[in-house]
Amino acid sequence: MTAEPRYLGARVTRNEDARLLTGRALFVDDVNPPHLLHAAFLRSPHAHARIKRIDTGAALKRDGVAAVYTAADLGSYWKPGPLLVPPPPIKGIAFNLRAQVPLAKDKVRHVGEPVALVIARSRYIAEDAAADIAVDYETLPAVVDMERGAAGGPVVHDDLGSNIASRVRQTKGDYAAAARNAHAVIRRRLVYDRGASVSMETRGVVAEWDAKADKLTVWDTTQGPVFIRGGLAAMLGLSERQVRVVAPFIGGGFGPKMMMFYPEEVVIPWVAIRLGRPVKWIEDRLEHFFATTQERGQIHDAEIALDKNGKILGVKDEFLYDTGAYNPYGLTLPINSQCTLLGGYVVPSYDSSFTGVFTNKPIVTPYRGAGRQHGVFVMERLLDIAARELEIDRAEIRRRNFIPSGAFPYNNEIIFQDFAPLEYDSGNYAPVLNKTLKMIGYDRFLADEQPKLRALGKHVGIGVVFYIEGTGIGPYEGARVQVQASGKVSVATGVGTQGQGHFTSFAQIVADQVGVDVRDVDVVTGDTDQFYWGAGTFASRGAVVAGNAVNEAGKAVRKKILRAAAEHFECAEQDIVVAGGQASIAGVPGKTIKLGELALRANPMRGAVKPGTEPGLEATSYFGPPSGATACGAHAMIVEVDPETMTIAIKKYVVVHDCGTVINPLILEGQIQGGVAQGIGNAFYEQLHFDDQGQLLNASLADYLVPTALDVPRMELGHECTPSPLNPLGIKGAGEAGAIPVGALFAQALEDALDLPRRGVEILEIPLSPNRLWELAGALFKQRGTS
Amino acid sequence: MSEELHQVAVQVNGKHCERRVESRLLLSDFLRHDLGLTGTHVGCEHGVCGACTVLMDGLPVRSCLMLAAQTNGHAIETVESLTNDRDKLHPLQQAFHEAHGLQCGFCTPGILMTMMAFLKETASPSEAEIREALSGNLCRCTGYQKIVEAVTLAARRIGQAGAR
Ligand code: FES
Ligand code: FES
Numbered sequence: 001m002t003a004e005p006r007y008l009g010a011r012v013t014r015n016e017d018a019r020l021l022t023g024r025a026l027f028v029d030d031v032n033p034p035h036l037l038h039a040a041f042l043r044s045p046h047a048h049a050r051i052k053r054i055d056t057g058a059a060l061k062r063d064g065v066a067a068v069y070t071a072a073d074l075g076s077y078w079k080p081g082p083l084l085v086p087p088p089p090i091k092g093i094a095f096n097l098r099a100q101v102p103l104a105k106d107k108v109r110h111v112g113e114p115v116a117l118v119i120a121r122s123r124y125i126a127e128d129a130a131a132d133i134a135v136d137y138e139t140l141p142a143v144v145d146m147e148r149g150a151a152g153g154p155v156v157h158d159d160l161g162s163n164i165a166s167r168v169r170q171t172k173g174d175y176a177a178a179a180r181n182a183h184a185v186i187r188r189r190l191v192y193d194r195g196a197s198v199s200m201e202t203r204g205v206v207a208e209w210d211a212k213a214d215k216l217t218v219w220d221t222t223q224g225p226v227f228i229r230g231g232l233a234a235m236l237g238l239s240e241r242q243v244r245v246v247a248p249f250i251g252g253g254f255g256p257k258m259m260m261f262y263p264e265e266v267v268i269p270w271v272a273i274r275l276g277r278p279v280k281w282i283e284d285r286l287e288h289f290f291a292t293t294q295e296r297g298q299i300h301d302a303e304i305a306l307d308k309n310g311k312i313l314g315v316k317d318e319f320l321y322d323t324g325a326y327n328p329y330g331l332t333l334p335i336n337s338q339c340t341l342l343g344g345y346v347v348p349s350y351d352s353s354f355t356g357v358f359t360n361k362p363i364v365t366p367y368r369g370a371g372r373q374h375g376v377f378v379m380e381r382l383l384d385i386a387a388r389e390l391e392i393d394r395a396e397i398r399r400r401n402f403i404p405s406g407a408f409p410y411n412n413e414i415i416f417q418d419f420a421p422l423e424y425d426s427g428n429y430a431p432v433l434n435k436t437l438k439m440i441g442y443d444r445f446l447a448d449e450q451p452k453l454r455a456l457g458k459h460v461g462i463g464v465v466f467y468i469e470g471t472g473i474g475p476y477e478g479a480r481v482q483v484q485a486s487g488k489v490s491v492a493t494g495v496g497t498q499g500q501g502h503f504t505s506f507a508q509i510v511a512d513q514v515g516v517d518v519r520d521v522d523v524v525t526g527d528t529d530q531f532y533w534g535a536g537t538f539a540s541r542g543a544v545v546a547g548n549a550v551n552e553a554g555k556a557v558r559k560k561i562l563r564a565a566a567e568h569f570e571c572a573e574q575d576i577v578v579a580g581g582q583a584s585i586a587g588v589p590g591k592t593i594k595l596g597e598l599a600l601r602a603n604p605m606r607g608a609v610k611p612g613t614e615p616g617l618e619a620t621s622y623f624g625p626p627s628g629a630t631a632c633g634a635h636a637m638i639v640e641v642d643p644e645t646m647t648i649a650i651k652k653y654v655v656v657h658d659c660g661t662v663i664n665p666l667i668l669e670g671q672i673q674g675g676v677a678q679g680i681g682n683a684f685y686e687q688l689h690f691d692d693q694g695q696l697l698n699a700s701l702a703d704y705l706v707p708t709a710l711d712v713p714r715m716e717l718g719h720e721c722t723p724s725p726l727n728p729l730g731i732k733g734a735g736e737a738g739a740i741p742v743g744a745l746f747a748q749a750l751e752d753a754l755d756l757p758r759r760g761v762e763i764l765e766i767p768l769s770p771n772r773l774w775e776l777a778g779a780l781f782k783q784r785g786t787s
Numbered sequence: 788m789s790e791e792l793h794q795v796a797v798q799v800n801g802k803h804c805e806r807r808v809e810s811r812l813l814l815s816d817f818l819r820h821d822l823g824l825t826g827t828h829v830g831c832e833h834g835v836c837g838a839c840t841v842l843m844d845g846l847p848v849r850s851c852l853m854l855a856a857q858t859n860g861h862a863i864e865t866v867e868s869l870t871n872d873r874d875k876l877h878p879l880q881q882a883f884h885e886a887h888g889l890q891c892g893f894c895t896p897g898i899l900m901t902m903m904a905f906l907k908e909t910a911s912p913s914e915a916e917i918r919e920a921l922s923g924n925l926c927r928c929t930g931y932q933k934i935v936e937a938v939t940l941a942a943r944r945i946g947q948a949g950a951r
Contacts, residue, residue: 017883029825030825032820200836671890701835
């Protein structure tokens, strides 16, 4: 009999909540082994400088200091970090890897780059001693502006001779011909900047060397514990079995915790082994703004060619992207931008190239959305402008260009970040857009409400944008499911979890397969001693890839239960029902056995386990999708602007999303709402302000404005469901969806609210802010006010 | 740096405790390191995020902005005080669980303690009042909507329990 899904798709409240709500969940900073020492890093105050001399004498003399290290002390352990994602196989690609180092040696390349490390009895003393270290710097002119950096002048990496980190061109069709035959060609320069992830928990590492067990344990706020385990073992010359990496409860990840290897991650375990004492380093909030990776700007010179009905004939785009001082994450981010730009639209010809530029700023790696925002912004803005020029409704121009529902799988003929051709697995876009328009009341607003409000002197506008999101990429994840003698079921997987509810969504999948209560499924994530293999939680892939691995392992255990129960009752497997934590013969009262009892029998003390069978009710399975699953969605909002202060009030916000089969709607809603909040931050509140020396001017939560409960509106959510054919559960990822189209939405809705295009102003950049809006459009309203 | 030690006698979650502490020891570090109450989280150490919020004599304070020495003679309550039974959550915690008012849970202890004090003052708050009261606590995961729903639910239940 097949399992009747009882939990899949249900609003199951979370198994992990009780621990978190009572303050009993273990976070990295809560790990306090006896004899713990504390680390503080001395970081560069300059964005670009040569290190002439480091004097650690005074620091070493301070009471309570155990050790001080500089690059020279690391000896042969000092090595630049690895390349995480090699460049995809695209013809003519140029990629210059320059990876971060554990401690800066001759030169510092961004503010906050670690230069020395103090180990002391307390963090207080370690910080005092770090301040005792004297470093002679010869400051150099900083590369801050990526356009100027690309053109010449000072170079971040001397041996490279320029600041060019990469060049990639991808094309399909013949754009030049398309442009020649077009009714209209629209060309704009679009600038999209992003900021810091600001997880509420900063990063941290605790390392403990157990000399008797010959074993290193590292607690790390990483999204990829398995890679960290393998990498550390290799670097330290240990076997992988000697290294255990635990990513316990993590206070938000959002991408930058997937970066590896951070200098601190490399150095702290090495120190713990050397000193034979556990060592802890916890990033403070100031460090987070320099030492944790960020996302940043791209400048796009883009054009779109259309026929007179607004059908896209082609797009050409050339962009620069700022990769910061080092580029260990390869090309994931700009390739996401390049691919996501195509959106849900038929684009017959595409000519896209980008140039990556090293700058003297913190390292850029994916942060929720990972370059997708930039691409969506460019395409959606071009369509908005095209709609205006061709006098077509904004929603209608999108509808006219959608990939028709019958055209899937749809091949875009370029290469995606996972090295596979960018092929959309499934989709049905028009219903998503139509539902969004209906929920926001698009027609009524434009025909009726907006004219009335305008007549009253109010500045209220509407926006609606559409996006697709490549999710759930490979390579693979694995899971082990085991029925225990207690009747409880344990699940272990290699992905780490940072609040996405994996303890519950994975439990739901297994509870359905194995026929137990969801509260009786105990999920362990992110502990390499519990599960050996895996990749990590990134690119909205946890639920898709690990979820399907969990499902496969659950299925295999279910088969074992059926076989064991059939043997026990001497009946056919087809007659067995598994539910309520027991196996029974269908329709025969009294013929039941508890799963725990079956598990015990499957691991007997005497007798023999039959050849070809395995002991226990346990299975391990792996799942690797052939390529990513493509989710889609639309956001709409109605917003009012006060033209005197340029502050905004969001009147209504709607999200309609299609991410295939939904495991848990409650968790999905939370993911989307949280994503939108980050998107709003990016669109209107958050910006990293660097001066021309490469100094970050707003490195505190008082100055870098993360949205509060007053800035994030109530959201209305709608769902469509087009299952993915690429995995048995039919799921697509959803982790980043909320954040992706918000910038594009803000630009459109704010333009509309202030009626800017009619007044000759276009919004071609994100982030905005009251100040920036004032700079762009304030004059229009000042004149009006005084006239 | 001053190594001067102060004698502190403070009531923490109903228990009397006495310690000698350095002048510069933050209350947050005192609770987390000296007393092992790691439910109180530190998100910024500059008084902005609210993760470290605890109650002092029933009023919310940011434990990263206070020195342990300042608590002498006062009563502190942390998230650990809300229940000592994992299976029987405080109504406010229960509401957060049911409404999915937490994701990573890092901001949650500070928000719970802020809301404990708020709900004592404001029996049946409006959504606007709840958002105002929440605005000193940052959450990067939830977008706040489900936190607002959780607090609304808790207020209703606590109000009903009080009315009985
Ligand atoms: S840690 Fe105290 S307010 Fe942020
Ligand atoms: S739940 Fe993660 S910061 Fe609030």
